Amino acid sequence: MTIVKINAITVPAGSGDELARRFAARAGAVDDQDGFEGFELLRPTDERPTWLVITRWRDEESFQAWVKSPAFAHGHRSAAERAGEGAPPPVGVHSEVWSYVPAGGSDPARP
Structure with missing residues (x-):
């Protein structure tokens, strides 16, 4: 089951574009991981400071395998760090990971 x-990443005012840029710089880094089904970065449309990174996985085991993999560590390093330079300061000031399973919904794309 998916x-x-x-x-949920809390980002100070004025830092959201940098967060989006950093995610864009590593777009596709997780796409080849076994069990990975999709990714979205959601920008708030109001004044709240929380951005959401939503990933879908085949199962918990697939997600945990990715978290424990070298690909996870590599993907969470900045481009500067991968080039041997120092790490830039973090953009987020707080984050927490939530876990859900689909419990209903609709898919208008299906006939």
Whole structure:
């Protein structure tokens, strides 16, 4: 069964574009992981400071295998760090990971 992981990241005012840029710089880094089904970065449309990183996985085991993999560590390093430079300061000031399974909904794309 699909599992949804949501990383809720609190971002200070004026830092959201940098968060989006950093995610864009590593787009596709998780796409080849076994059990990975999709990714979205959601920007708030109001004044709240929380951005959401939503990933879908085949199951909890697939997600945990990715978290424990070298690909996870590599993907969470900045481009500067991968080039041997120092790490930039973090954009987020707080984050927490939420875990859900689909419990209903609709798919208008299906006939």
